[in-house]
Amino acid sequence: MILALESSCDETAVALFDPTSGVSGEWVNTQVALHARHGGVVPDIATREHLRQFGPMIGLAKAHPGWASVSEVAVTRGPGLAACLAIGVATAKALALALRVPVRGVNHLRAHAWSPFMPVHAEAPAEFEARLSGLLPHLGLLVSGGNTLLFRIDEGRRVEGLSSTRDDAAGEALDKGAKLLGLGYPGGPQVERLASGGRPDAYDFPRGLGRRGDLDFSFSGLKTSLRYRVQAMDEEAVRAAIPDLCASYQAAVVDALSQKAAAALGRGGYRSVGLSGGVANNRALREAIAAVATRGGAAFLAAEPRHTGDNAGMIGFAAWADPSDAERHSGSSIAVDPSAYL
Numbered sequence: 001m002i003l004a005l006e007s008s009c010d011e012t013a014v015a016l017f018d019p020t021s022g023v024s025g026e027w028v029n030t031q032v033a034l035h036a037r038h039g040g041v042v043p044d045i046a047t048r049e050h051l052r053q054f055g056p057m058i059g060l061a062k063a064h065p066g067w068a069s070v071s072e073v074a075v076t077r078g079p080g081l082a083a084c085l086a087i088g089v090a091t092a093k094a095l096a097l098a099l100r101v102p103v104r105g106v107n108h109l110r111a112h113a114w115s116p117f118m119p120v121h122a123e124a125p126a127e128f129e130a131r132l133s134g135l136l137p138h139l140g141l142l143v144s145g146g147n148t149l150l151f152r153i154d155e156g157r158r159v160e161g162l163s164s165t166r167d168d169a170a171g172e173a174l175d176k177g178a179k180l181l182g183l184g185y186p187g188g189p190q191v192e193r194l195a196s197g198g199r200p201d202a203y204d205f206p207r208g209l210g211r212r213g214d215l216d217f218s219f220s221g222l223k224t225s226l227r228y229r230v231q232a233m234d235e236e237a238v239r240a241a242i243p244d245l246c247a248s249y250q251a252a253v254v255d256a257l258s259q260k261a262a263a264a265l266g267r268g269g270y271r272s273v274g275l276s277g278g279v280a281n282n283r284a285l286r287e288a289i290a291a292v293a294t295r296g297g298a299a300f301l302a303a304e305p306r307h308t309g310d311n312a313g314m315i316g317f318a319a320w321a322d323p324s325d326a327e328r329h330s331g332s333s334i335a336v337d338p339s340a341y342l
Contacts, residue, residue, distance in 0.1 A: 001069040003061065003095065005054070006318030007088030008080025008108050009146075010035055010046045011309060012053040016066040017316025022122040023324055025064045026306075026313045029053045036185045038176075043081050050087040058095070070099055074319035077105030078337035080145075085336045092332065098268060105334040108310075109342045111318035112142050113151055113159055115308070116274035116301035118317050127201050135272040135299060141261050144277035145186070146169035146215050148257070150264050151342055162214035162264060167256040170253050171279045173219035177226050177249050181242055190247045191283050198243030200251035203229065207256045215260055222252050250284060258288040265296040272299040280308045 001024070006013040031049050035041050061067055075092035078085055096103035120135070121128045123200035136152040148171070149164040168176065170187055178187020183194070205225050208218035219247070226249055230238055240246070265273060273293035279285060279302055293300035307314050 001068045001071060002069045002316040002319055003073045004312040005075040005088045005092050006310055006315050007050045007084050008076045008313040009084060009310055010041045012050050013312035014057045015312035015316050016061060016064055019320050020125055023313040024066045028311055034170055035293045039185050045082060047083040047087060050084055054091050071221050072101050073103040074315050076104050076108045076315055077334055078340035079108055080338055082336060082338040083336060089334055089336050105291035106315050106318050107340055109147060110159055110322055111314040112276045113140050114318045114321050115276045115303035115314040118307055119304055137270055138272045138274055139265055139270040140274040142277045143170045143279035144260060145169060150215055159342055165217040167220035170219060170257060171254060173223050176223050180230055181227055188279060191250055194243050195247040195250045198247030200247040202244035205248055205252035207252055211255060211257060215264055217250050217260060244311045254284050254288050258292050261289055265292060270298050272301055274301040276303040278309045281305050
């Protein structure tokens, strides 16, 4: 059993992962309500809450039958907010010492990268290795508030970044767009909800696709375009047009993501396409990437909704499934790396 901890941003999460059966228990405390009044995550508040929440949540894990079988502790080491990561790593080291088991530092982005394979494992743990070999090489799209990137997992389970965003991440663009429209935090779900009642072709927002053959993303121009559009309208007109603005703005984000994914898939050799990260819950994006996979003759894998945001279940799974990530450590050698990449 792997005891996993996650504290990269504003979710405190603990999970127990069993390689023979899957996630047997997981607990997540979200801080959305605390940060909503500030319009975004406040690092000091997030750090304080991790300090408050880890103790009670570990208490819940200790009451789980799987606690007696813990043989390793896994913890997010980066990327993320430095102080928040430090709380998780310090807690993991203390637990590893108390339990006399090794501790592993896991890259948060790599955990997201592997999360679409969790349902495959849960369906038939004993057959996972055979099924995985039939899904590699894998093209993954990770879309969250802080990261937007395409990556490849090859037959040897090595993870290679193919592209990222040059400026804003897709989730960040959705949140900032929601703020410009006077919507609540977090903005992405608000935009999606209102977009369902609007026309995606009502406004022509830029896609930021860049040069032909370039797989990098760019969303800053989209945000600027929305700002100019709103500034050119009076307040009453903006209120009346919000469903159409949201639908058109969301369509621009989804189109940019799906067109880049299709371009990467078109370079050939992929057996599966995966979607992960918090924005992976967006229904329009899921449908668009599923269509990309179907057209390219690849299987479509998506992280389960409970494993799209920051969670410890994917940390435990990645600690087991990703042999190319950090080696096991004695405990004192894990370094927090806030700016770590894939």
